[in-house]
Amino acid sequence: MLRLSALYRYPLKSCKADSLQQASFDELGMTGDRRWMLVDESSGRFLTQRALPHMSQLSVLWHADDGVTLSAPGHEPVQIAVPLNVEDNLRGVTVWRDTLRVPDAGDEAARWVSAFIGKPTRMVHVPKDRARFMPSGYGTADDRVGFADGFPLLLIGQSSLDDLSQKIGRPQEMLRFRPNLVVEGAPAFAEDGWKRIRIGDLEFRLLKACSRCILTTIDPATGQRSEDREPLSTLKTYREREGEVWFGQNMVSDGPGVIEVGMPIEVLE
Template identity: 65%
Template sequence: MLRLSGLYRYPLKSAIAEPLTDIQLDALGVVGDRRWMVVDAQNGRFLTQRALPHMSQLLARHTATGGLTLSAPGFPALDVPLPDPDAMLRGVFIWSDSLYVPDAGDEAAEWLSRFIGKPCRLVHVPAERARYIAGNLSAEQKVGFADGFPLLLIGQASLDDLSARVGRPLEMLRFRPNLVVEGGAAYAEDSWRRIRIGDVEFRVAKGCTRCILTTIDPLTGERSADREPLATLKTYRARDGELYFGQNLINQGGGELKLGMAVEVLE
């Protein structure tokens, strides 16, 4: 039987994952997932581990009042209030999208600039300012600061197979999924089109293309000297010049997911 064996969210884009036993879903995917982002102070472009591997050591957790607590080795924790959704709007760029979102203020910017090592700003995306999903796959569905889709699913058997090919265990968090499913064959998720977990249905939008971020050890922030797992993925998961691992999902409505829930393949 297929079941949920892992649930994760990422309060701040490209920062440390938050493992959870249950999650809520809303119009943007997992509630609180990638609603905050660090951008270059000069040009507004989003910053990630791709160019800044030490972001893997940055911890961000939601506060009870909707804000964010930032912490990192050698840095004092900082509580950042939720910014006014209509004040201090800043133009930001994420991939090909541009949008205006609230800036979290100078104190957060100064803290993050010291950690990042360059001038940057912290921004938040309220639901009403979210962007539409890439490729117009859904006329209504929006997404926050995730790369392109609300959720990412990976089968545990797929990771086990990749680890065996690489020759060492790989951490699931290299791939930054929201949902991990166990009980199926390796890469079974490639053939799914619609699934249901609890009362929530999901549409499988497309395979997830993988990049240099997967070569970063999520615990240490160090890159793999042998460029794994990309080197191995290139031998059997390449298509049209891209490497694929995992599936992007779009949730059809809100609801709750809990670890251990059955996963039903509808199509």
């Protein structure tokens, strides 16, 4: 039987994951997932572990009002509230090819994240009415995404990771791939052929495979890069096509709704 084996939320883009037993979903996907982001102060360009691996050591506790508490080794925790005067605090930011104006979290947040990152940095929040459109050709006109790279949600089959670990010769951490949902009970890479699934009362549309990058070579526990460039090196030997390496499925939820770890999963299409 297919079942949901894990749920993960990433309140701040490219920082530590929260492991959940239950998750709710709204117009932007999993509630509280990647609604916050760090950007370079001068350019507004988004910051990630790709260039700053130590972002993997930044813990983010999400609160029900969408505020967060940041903590990291060597830094006192700080609580950051959702900006209230949105129009007075807008900052231009860039996520890949998308540019948008979103509220800045303020100077206290900026001082804290600048000290952690090591250069002038701002922290921004995305309200639902300022979210981005999906990549052209995917989803519907109503689908939106916050600060995730391109799609609100990522699903990975546990058997797919087990297959990869076996080929590499040592266990690989699921969090290297930063999924929101993990499925067990299906053959390796069965998710490649799914188009729609149902978990509880909530349906999800699987839109495209996820292209993987150097971020997967960063150990989520230590922030250190793999010297042998695993798991990317092995993935390239059997999951590469058209110059991209694929692992996991990007998807959207047809919410609102709530799901829990352990729920059965039905493949609808």
